[in-house]
Each structure stands twice: as C-alpha cells, then as structure tokens.
Amino acid sequence: xxxxxxPASAHPAGPSPGAATDELSLPVAAVARRLGVAPATLRxxxxxxxLEPSGHxxxxxxxxxxTDLARLQVMHxxxxxxxxxxxxxxxxxxxxxxxxxxxxxxxxAMAPRLDLAPDPHVPARSWPAATGLREDxxxxxxxxxxxxxxxxxxxxxLRLPGATPRARGLARAASAMDAEGIRxxxxxxxxxxxxxxxxxxxxxxVLVAVAQRWESTGRGVEIEHLVSDCVTAVFNARAVLAPARxxxxxxxxxxxxxxxxxxxxxxLAAVLAERGIPCRPLGADLPADALADAVRxxxxxxxxxxxxVPETADxxxxxxxxxxxxxxxxxxxxxxxxxxxxxxxxxRLSTLVDAADLLTRVxxx
Numbered sequence: 281x282x283x284x285x286x287p288a289s290a291h292p293a294g295p296s297p298g299a300a301t302d303e304l305s306l307p308v309a310a311v312a313r314r315l316g317v318a319p320a321t322l323r324x325x326x327x328x329x330x331l332e333p334s335g336h337x338x339x340x341x342x343x344x345x346x347t348d349l350a351r352l353q354v355m356h357x358x359x360x361x362x363x364x365x366x367x368x369x370x371x372x373x374x375x376x377x378x379x380x381x382x383x384x385x386x387x388x389a390m391a392p393r394l395d396l397a398p399d400p401h402v403p404a405r406s407w408p409a410a411t412g413l414r415e416d417x418x419x420x421x422x423x424x425x426x427x428x429x430x431x432x433x434x435x436x437x438l439r440l441p442g443a444t445p446r447a448r449g450l451a452r453a454a455s456a457m458d459a460e461g462i463r464x465x466x467x468x469x470x471x472x473x474x475x476x477x478x479x480x481x482x483x484x485x486v487l488v489a490v491a492q493r494w495e496s497t498g499r500g501v502e503i504e505h506l507v508s509d510c511v512t513a514v515f516n517a518r519a520v521l522a523p524a525r526x527x528x529x530x531x532x533x534x535x536x537x538x539x540x541x542x543x544x545x546x547x548l549a550a551v552l553a554e555r556g557i558p559c560r561p562l563g564a565d566l567p568a569d570a571l572a573d574a575v576r577x578x579x580x581x582x583x584x585x586x587x588x589v590p591e592t593a594d595x596x597x598x599x600x601x602x603x604x605x606x607x608x609x610x611x612x613x614x615x616x617x618x619x620x621x622x623x624x625x626x627x628r629l630s631t632l633v634d635a636a637d638l639l640t641r642v643x644x645x
Contacts, residue, residue, distance in 0.1 A: 304383070305343045309495040313615075314349070315356050316589040320498035322352070329369035331355060350380035356591075438489040438503075447485045454486055454507050462510040470518055475554060476632055479547050483511050487543075508543045515546055519553035528558055528643050529581035529606075534571055535564035536585055536616075539592040544613065544632075545584065551636045557643045568597045576602050581643040582609040584629070587616030595620050609642045611635075 312319040325331040326342065331352060333344045344352070351372040358368035438451045446469050453461030469478040487507060493500040533549050535542040542564045549559045560578060562571070575583060583601065587593040593616040601610070612622065613629035622628075629635040 304346045304349070306349065308342050308344075311344045311349060311352065312495065314590055315352060316591060317356065318498040319495055325352070325355060325365075325369065329355075329365060330373060331369060346383045347377065347380065349383050351375070353381050353383070438486065438493060440485055440489055443485045444481045446482045450482055450507070451486045451489065454490070454503050457503070457506060459506060459510060462507060463514055466510060466514040470514060475515060475518060475547070475551050476636075479511075479515075479632055483507065483547075511543060512546050515550035519550040519559075522553040522556065524553070524558040525556035525644075528556075529608075530558040530560045530578055531639055531643055532560045532562060532571075532574055532578065532580045532583045534562040534566040534574075534583070534585055536566070536587045536592040536594060536597060537568055538565055539587055539589070539614075539616070540564050541588040542586050545586050547632065548584070548613075548635055548639075551632065552639060552643075555636065555640050557640055568594075568600070571597070572600070572602055575604060575608065579604045579606070580608045582611060582639055584611045584613060584635075584639070587612065587614045587620075589616045590619055591616075593617045593620040595622055598626060599623065611639070 306314075308319045308322050312322055315322075322331075322342075326333070326336075331348075333342045333348045336342055354375055355368045355372040358371050359365065363371070438455055440448055440451050443451070446465060450462060450465045453465060466478060466483065469482045473481075487504060490500045490504045490507065494504070531552060533542075533545045535545065545561060549561045552559050560574065560580070562574060566574075571583075571585075585598060593612075593614075598610060598612065599622075609627065610625065611627045611629055613635065617628060627638070629638070
C-alpha cells in the first residue's frame with residue numbers, strides 16, 4: 281500500500297512539456313471543467329495528496345500551469361482505472377516530465393456552442409400566467425439574501441441577472457426541488473413559445489446558473505439532475521407527437537464513449553422531430569463499435585457526436601466510422617471538441633437554431 285504522497289515540492293525537476301505553452305495559468309474552476317471534476321476535488325488533491333500548483337503560496341488563489349494540469353490528468357486517469365487516491369497521486373507526482381501527457385493550448389474564443397448559446401434572433405417572451413406569481417415576486421425571492429421564508433425554500437441559491445421571467449420561475453422551482461413546478465413552467469413555455477425559446481431563454485440559463493454555482497461551491501448537482509430530467513420529459517413528450525416525413529434518411533445523435541452529458545442532443549432531437557426529421561437518439565456513452573454498427577444499419581443522412589469534456593473527444597472514433605452509400609454528413613457538438621483537431625469536412629455545431637437548420641437541409645436534400 282502506498283502512503284499519502286509528499287508535498288507539491290516533490291514534483292520532479294525538469295522542463296515542462298511543451299515549454300512554449302507552460303505560460304498557461306488556469307484557475308481552479310477552469311481546470312475542474314477540463315478534467316470533469318468538482319473544484320472541491322482539486323482542493324482536496326492539493327491539500328491531502330500534495331498536488332498543489334507549482335509555486336503556490338498559501339493564502340493566494342491557485343493557478344495551474346501546463347505541467348500542473350498534465351499531472352492532474354495522470355491522477356484523474358489513474359483513478360478512473362481503479363487506482364486508490366494515494367496511489368494515483370504518487371504516480372502523478374513521480375511521472376517524469378517528459379512522460380507526462382501533452383496538454384493542448386487553449387483555443388481562441390470560438391462561436392457559441394449548442395449547449396450554451398441562445399439564438400440571438402429570438403425575442404424574449406412575456407411572463408407566463410400559469411406560474412401564479414408576478415415577475416417582481418420571483419425576482420425578490422431569488423435575489424433576497426436576508427433570512428426568511430424565501431431563503432428557506434432555496435430561492436437564493438441561483439443567480440440569474442437579466443434572465444427572462446420564465447427562467448426565474450424555473451430557477452425558483454428548481455431551487456426548491458419542485459419537479460411538478462419545473463415541468464409546469466417548461467410545459468407552459470413550450471406551449472406558448474416553442475422548443476427553441478424554451479431551451480434558449482428558460483432551461484439553458486438556469487442550467488448555466490447551476491453550473492456556475494457548482495464551479496464555485498461544488499454543490500448543486502442534484503438540481504442539475506432534476507432540471508435535466510424534467511427537460512427531457514417535456515421535450516420528449518413533444519417529439520413523440522410529431523410525425524416524421526416519409527422517405528427521409530434519419531439523423532443519428534449520440535454521446536461519445538464515456539460521455540455522460542447529452543441533454544443538448546435531447547433538445548436537438550425534439551426540435552428536429554417537430555420539423556418532421558426522423559432521428560435516432562442513441563443516448564450517452566455509446567461504445568465506438570455500437571456507433572459503427574448503427575451507422576451501417578441505418579445509412580443515416582447525418583451523424584452528430586456529442587462531447588462535453590475533452591477526455592471524451594476522440595477524433596479516432598469520428599474518423600473511423602464506416603462509409604455509407606449515400607454518404608452521411610459528420611457533425612460534432614459540445615465544448616469537449618474545442619481543443620481537438622478534426623478534418624475540415626467535419627462540421628462543428630454552434631447554436632440550437634443553426635444546428636437544426638443545417639441538419640434539416642442535410643436530411644431533406
């Protein structure tokens with residue numbers, strides 16, 4: 281059995297991998313996103329196992345270099361392969377610099393992604409009477425930091441500056457873990473304004489707020505799961521009622537192997553279904569061989585592959601898919617692909633509307 285790893289000073293000496301990129305300086309939240317762990321986990325690894333950022337001074341904010349991030353990747357991969365925390369930390373700290381995994385440099389700012397980007401051309405809508413609350417009432421309950429009944433219901437958990445009234449109503453229901461209330465707001469929004477507005481202006485802002493809370497506190501996962509489940513139920517119910525056009529090849533939608541977060545694909549599938557485009561949603565964590573079999577069996581018009589974290593963005597899976605006749609279009613979505621080099625023929629999706637429009641053209645051409 282390995283004991284606890286030594287302090288951060290135990291890092292082996294030597295040049296960093298890719299010296300030109302070792303100027304990288306990332307805060308805890310950014311590193312947590314890249315690894316797919318909670319920020320609190322990184323602090324635990326630093327305090328308990330010695331995986332502190334290089335040169336970190338107690339009392340100051342942690343900033344991670346390229347080498348630091350590479351060691352954290354070693355730790356993370358060892359844990360996912362069954363090592364204990366102390367053993368994984370020992371491996372991360374003692375791996376020679378030249379043997380550490382390469383950390384791609386961050387890309388410049390890109391176009392907004394399907395998972396976060398609203399459609400800039402869709403106008404904001406009015407407050408739904410079905411919620412039974414006025415806009416100012418919900419805003420007060422969300423923003424009031426004073427103790428009292430509103431705080432007791434979890435109303436001050438999420439911050440939504442500039443959000444639409446419906447988004448605030450959804451946040452209030454989500455903070456109170458009120459599944460019926462969440463579904464009621466979503467159903468009212470979908471009925472009044474459609475799927476795109478309901479995602480861009482109601483569900484998406486709340487999920488972003490939950491993610492921001494998780495980044496800063498490591499809490500709120502239960503809210504994200506509940507809202508995601510309610511979004512899935514409401515959007516799938518809408519999709520089931522929409523008949524597909526005859527004679528069209530389907531669109532395959534799948535999460536990459538080991539990718540667990542595919543809610544935006546559920547939303548995209550529902551929008552396409554309303555347009556009459558046949559879809560085959562294959563869910564999360566689809567093995568590469570199963571994806572290849574699905575492509576062969578359906579001869580789709582397009583294949584959309586989702587990756588939320590860089591660890592699941594495997595270019596070999598994409599380029600290794602079998603060819604079909606007629607050929608299919610390959611598209612990827614999600615922030616996990618941002619640092620992955622892909623052939624020019626593979627399209628990166630942006631907003632929900634743009635993705636739906638492009639797939640509609642591909643499927644109907």
